[in-house]
Amino acid sequence: MGEGKIERFQKDRERLNQIVMKYGGSSIKRFFSIDSQVYGEGALPVKTKELLGLVSSLVLRCDDCVKYHIIRCHQEGLKDDELDEALAIALVVGGSITIPHLRRALEAWDELKAAE
Amino acid sequence: MGEGKIERFQKDRERLNQIVMKYGGSSIKRFFSIDSQVYGEGALPVKTKELLGLVSSLVLRCDDCVKYHIIRCHQEGLKDDELDEALAIALVVGGSITIPHLRRALEAWDELKAAE
Amino acid sequence: MGEGKIERFQKDRERLNQIVMKYGGSSIKRFFSIDSQVYGEGALPVKTKELLGLVSSLVLRCDDCVKYHIIRCHQEGLKDDELDEALAIALVVGGSITIPHLRRALEAWDELKAAE
C-alpha cells in the first residue's frame, strides 16, 4: 500500500466516518464507541485482538475491514510467520471463497513491508 | 451521488439487466418479475417495503442493492431520522462488518440530499 | 407455539441471558443495551422496527432471532397480510435457502394465532 496509499485509505475512512456521524443518532454512535473499546488492551494483548479482528473479517469477506486490521497488525509488530498462521486458519475455516480477500490482504501487507 | 451519478448508476443497471434478459430463460425472467412485485403497494406501504429491502440488503452486505434501495427510499420521502433508525437496526443485527456498507449508504444519501 | 411453548422459549432465553451476564464484561453488556434501544419507539413505529428485525433475521437465517421477532410482531398487532408481504420480501431477497426458516416462522405464527 505504501505510506501514500495508507494515508489515502485512512483519509477516505475518516471522511466517510464524518458522514456517518452527521446522520447517525445515539445508537449508531454508541455502536462505534463499543467497536473501539473491544480492541483495547485488556486480559488479551492488543496484537491478539487485532488478529481476532483480522481473521473474523477475512472469513466474513470484508475487504475494508481486512485492510484496516492488516494495517493495525503491522503497527502492532506482527511478524510474517504469525500472519501466515493466522491467515491459514481463516483460509481453512472460510474456504477458497476467501482467497480473493486473502490475496488483497497479503498485497497490502507486502506494500507495508516494502514501505518499512 | 448527485443526479448525474444516479443516472449513471441506473443506466449501468439497465444495460446489465438487458444482458440478463438476453441470456435469461423463463425462470430468471419470472424471478425478476416477483422481485418487482414484492415492493409494490399492499397491506404494507411502499416506504416500509423499501426499508425492509434496504435493511436486508445491508445485513447481507450488497452495495448495489443498498444503493438501489437508498435511492428508492429517497424517492418515497424517507426522513433523515427514519433512515438513521433503520440503519441502526441493520448495524446492530449485522455487526461492525456492515460498517463499510453503512458508510457508502450514507455517502449516497448525503449526495441525494445535496442534490435536492 | 401456544402460550406454554412461548413461555418455555422465553424462559430458556432468560436463563441463557443470565449466563451471558455472568461472564460478559462491559462491552457485551453495552452491546445488549443498544440491542434493546434500537427497537424502541422513535421516528419509526415499533411495529415497523420489529418487521425490520424479523426480515433481517430471516435473510441471515437465525431461527431464534426469527422466533423472537415473530412473537414481538404478534404482540404489536401485526396482521396476516402484513406478515405475508414482509416474508415475501425476505424470501425474494434471501432465496430458497431461507425457506426452512420461513416454514418455522409461519409455524410459530400459526401457533400464536391459534392461541389468541
Place this chain on the structure above:
Amino acid sequence: MGEGKIERFQKDRERLNQIVMKYGGSSIKRFFSIDSQVYGEGALPVKTKELLGLVSSLVLRCDDCVKYHIIRCHQEGLKDDELDEALAIALVVGGSITIPHLRRALEAWDELKAAE
C-alpha cells in the same frame, strides 16, 4: 435415514409447506413455483441440477436443504464417487465451517444406502 426417517422428514416438510400455503400470498406461491421449475429436466440433466442444489445448499450451510437434495440425488441414481467429488468441491469452496453439515449429509447418505 432409512425409509421411516425419510418419510417423517418428508411428512414434516409437507405439513409445514401447508402452513406456508395457508399464509403465503401470490408472491410466495410464485416463488415456490419457480423453485420447482429450476430443477426440472432441460439442457442440463436433472442429476446435475440436483448436484448444483446440493453443493449450493452445503456452502450456504442449510441442513434441511442439504438433506432434501441428498434424497433427490439418491433417487436420481448418483454414485458414491460422484457424491464424494461434489462434496469435496463444496468443502474446499465453503471451508471447514461446512464440515458439520458435510457430516450430516453423509450420515443421511449412509442411511439411504443401507436402506437400498
Place this chain on the structure above:
Amino acid sequence: MGEGKIERFQKDRERLNQIVMKYGGSSIKRFFSIDSQVYGEGALPVKTKELLGLVSSLVLRCDDCVKYHIIRCHQEGLKDDELDEALAIALVVGGSITIPHLRRALEAWDELKAAE
C-alpha cells in the same frame, strides 16, 4: 471481457498468487493444491465441476470466483442454455441479493461470446 480483459484478469490473479506464495507457509500451499485437485477430471466431468464451482461462488457472492469459473466454463464449451439453467438455480437458491453478481457474470459471458 474480451481477450485483453481476460489476460489482464489472469495476469493480476497470477501476480497476487505470487504474493500469496511469498508469504504463505505449508498450510496455505497445501490448501491451494487441493483447490486445484477438486476440479480435475474424475467420476464427474470437468464441465460439471466448473458448474458446481460457478454456482457455489455465485450463491456466496464472490465476483472474482464467479469470473474465474465463467472463464473456465467457457473453455469447457458450456452452452448458453446450460449456463442459463445453472444461473437460475443459483438465483433461486441465493435470492435477489445475488443479482448484481449474476449481472456481472453474464456481462463477462457476453464478452467471452463476442470474442469467440
Place this chain on the structure above:
Amino acid sequence: MGEGKIERFQKDRERLNQIVMKYGGSSIKRFFSIDSQVYGEGALPVKTKELLGLVSSLVLRCDDCVKYHIIRCHQEGLKDDELDEALAIALVVGGSITIPHLRRALEAWDELKAAE
C-alpha cells in the same frame, strides 16, 4: 456440558467423522489433514489459534464449531476474562445475529467450569 455431555459430543463427532472417512476420497481426507495442521503449535501459541478458531466460528455462526473450540480453549487453560474479551469482538464484528450462538457458547463454558 459436564464430562458426560462432552464425551457424548465427542463420540458423536467421532462416529460422524468415520462416516466422512468411509465416503470421502483423497481431497476430503487432505482437507481434514490441513484442518488439524493449522491449529498446531507454531509462531502463534495454540491458545491464540483456538481463539481464532472460536471467534471465526462464532461470526460464521456454526454451533458445532463453536462448541468444539470452546472445549479446546478450556483445555488450553483460557481464563474467563480472556474468553469474555474474545467473545466481545465476535459479537461486535458479527452483530446481534450471533447472540443465540454466544448464549450457547457460554452455556457450554459454564458447564465446563462447573465440571472442573
